[in-house]
Amino acid sequence: MKKSNLSPFSLSFKDVESFFNLDKIKQLYGIHKNLTWEDIKILVKIAKFRRYRNKSYVIEAGEKNTNVFFIFKGLVRSYKVNEKGDEITVSLYRENQFFLSAECHLYQNKSSFYFECLEPTFACFADVTKIQEILSRDKKVDETREFVSLKIFQQNYERINSFVLLTPEERYLDFVEKNPDLNQRVPNKYIANVLGVTPVSLSRIRKRLAMKKE
Amino acid sequence: MKKSNLSPFSLSFKDVESFFNLDKIKQLYGIHKNLTWEDIKILVKIAKFRRYRNKSYVIEAGEKNTNVFFIFKGLVRSYKVNEKGDEITVSLYRENQFFLSAECHLYQNKSSFYFECLEPTFACFADVTKIQEILSRDKKVDETREFVSLKIFQQNYERINSFVLLTPEERYLDFVEKNPDLNQRVPNKYIANVLGVTPVSLSRIRKRLAMKKE
DNA sequence: TTTACAAATTATCTTTTGTTAACGTTTTCC
DNA sequence: GGAAAACGTTAACAAAAGATAATTTGTAAA
Numbered sequence: 500m501k502k503s504n505l506s507p508f509s510l511s512f513k514d515v516e517s518f519f520n521l522d523k524i525k526q527l528y529g530i531h532k533n534l535t536w537e538d539i540k541i542l543v544k545i546a547k548f549r550r551y552r553n554k555s556y557v558i559e560a561g562e563k564n565t566n567v568f569f570i571f572k573g574l575v576r577s578y579k580v581n582e583k584g585d586e587i588t589v590s591l592y593r594e595n596q597f598f599l600s601a602e603c604h605l606y607q608n609k610s611s612f613y614f615e616c617l618e619p620t621f622a623c624f625a626d627v628t629k630i631q632e633i634l635s636r637d638k639k640v641d642e643t644r645e646f647v648s649l650k651i652f653q654q655n656y657e658r659i660n661s662f663v664l665l666t667p668e669e670r671y672l673d674f675v676e677k678n679p680d681l682n683q684r685v686p687n688k689y690i691a692n693v694l695g696v697t698p699v700s701l702s703r704i705r706k707r708l709a710m711k712k713e
Numbered sequence: 714m715k716k717s718n719l720s721p722f723s724l725s726f727k728d729v730e731s732f733f734n735l736d737k738i739k740q741l742y743g744i745h746k747n748l749t750w751e752d753i754k755i756l757v758k759i760a761k762f763r764r765y766r767n768k769s770y771v772i773e774a775g776e777k778n779t780n781v782f783f784i785f786k787g788l789v790r791s792y793k794v795n796e797k798g799d800e801i802t803v804s805l806y807r808e809n810q811f812f813l814s815a816e817c818h819l820y821q822n823k824s825s826f827y828f829e830c831l832e833p834t835f836a837c838f839a840d841v842t843k844i845q846e847i848l849s850r851d852k853k854v855d856e857t858r859e860f861v862s863l864k865i866f867q868q869n870y871e872r873i874n875s876f877v878l879l880t881p882e883e884r885y886l887d888f889v890e891k892n893p894d895l896n897q898r899v900p901n902k903y904i905a906n907v908l909g910v911t912p913v914s915l916s917r918i919r920k921r922l923a924m925k926k927e
Numbered sequence: 928t929t930t931a932c933a934a935a936t937t938a939t940c941t942t943t944t945g946t947t948a949a950c951g952t953t954t955t956c957c
Numbered sequence: 958g959g960a961a962a963a964c965g966t967t968a969a970c971a972a973a974a975g976a977t978a979a980t981t982t983g984t985a986a987a
Binding site (some may be wrong): 880881882910911913914917918921 | 943944945946947
């Protein structure tokens with residue numbers, strides 16, 4: 500049984516500034532520009548804020564959702580239900596990360612994925628057309644978008660390489676190294692899916708690794 | 714033994730127009746803009762053209778190459794040599810496709826991948842900084858770049874999904890369906906790598922599928 | 928604390944894959 | 958044309974993964 504979400508709400512600039520870690524974001528996305536809080540305000544103005552309960556949906560399959568989401572706090576997984584009825588988790592999104600339904604944005608389709616919170620999550624979002632309006636007028640913020648796009652491209656590129664070049668075991672070690680906290684926060688079965696193996700298989704990989712260590 | 718390449722050369726607009734299939738490109742990349750041959754000329758002007766022999770390198774590992782390449786005719790594979798000394802092919806690039814060294818562009822690093830022609834290949838290329846100069850001045854062409862980026866993002870997204878959601882057998886069927894000609898043109902061992910399996914395993918997959926059909 | 932449910936591990940068995948090597952076929956290059 | 962190299966297939970064996978079910982562990986609700 501999935502609980503309903505709380506409603507979106509607006510926030511004062513001061514409120515938002517208090518939990519918006521600009522330095523951290525600039526570091527994460529390699530933003531070298533002299534980007535200030537004042538630059539971002541124009542985006543904050545159109546954003547809606549929302550708290551999501553644990554296990555609630557940000558986007559449901561069948562929905563046409565063209566919002567761009569940004570997570571302040573919490574954790575979201577995207578998953579698909581296959582023909583057998585199994586949920587397969589494809590991606591995890593964490594604090595300071597953006598996510599959106601690629602199907603809704605790239606193909607103007609309904610989403611075939613669910614976006615479900617794995618923790619109580621606090622996020623903001625805005626429709627992509629509204630964002631683009633602003634970006635077309637504000638060159639500085641638009642350049643920032645470039646950094647974010649680049650980072651996401653980079654992550655996708657590395658993930659493809661990991662599937663071709665690494666074994667499941669190596670992918671798991673890589674995941675743990677890069678996301679030591681997620682390894683604790685995320686149920687194992689979801690991590691298994693993300694790595695392209697079954698939960699049972701990941702359990703065995705962990706056992707093998709534990710044996711090796713001794 | 715790898716042969717050396719022929720030298721890059723310039724071409725007249727008329728020459729280029731004759732083998733540059735703008736309609737095909739617009740269709741492939743979903744470019745809805747009223748893009749004309751005249752718009753592209755500005756890019757053609759700075760591009761260098763080059764014929765590559767079969768098995769020659771477009772980019773070699775250890776090189777710092779920030780060119781963006783576009784293939785008119787031919788086929789290129791990107792591969793990496795792992796610790797065991799095996800070549801692992803990660804991607805295939807064909808006519809009307811762009812490619813570049815992600816490492817050189819995203820990380821300002823040397824390439825750890827080789828880009829090798831699997832056929833006699835005819836391509837053009839230009840350094841990314843020169844391209845960006847032009848794009849910053851010509852809005853129409855810059856919007857076209859957006860379409861191309863989107864298409865590449867889309868392809869990467871689908872490839873990640875295929876690794877998580879599909880079995881190797883399903884990935885192979887998907888590859889054949891989407892690239893019936895490549896299945897003929899590309900040696901099987903490279904296709905196997907791209908799908909994330911060994912050549913021996915792909916051979917067995919093909920056999921299993923042949924058995925099923927009867 | 929007890930109960931109930933979900934998650935992780937373990938076990939068993941089957942299927943698939945990796946690895947190495949052999950074999951026949953095709954291609955490449957003198 | 959003929960030797961050498963490259964390719965795809967097949968075989969044999971070991972290792973790993975998928976599927977299913979049972980068991981244990983952990984967590985949350987009553």
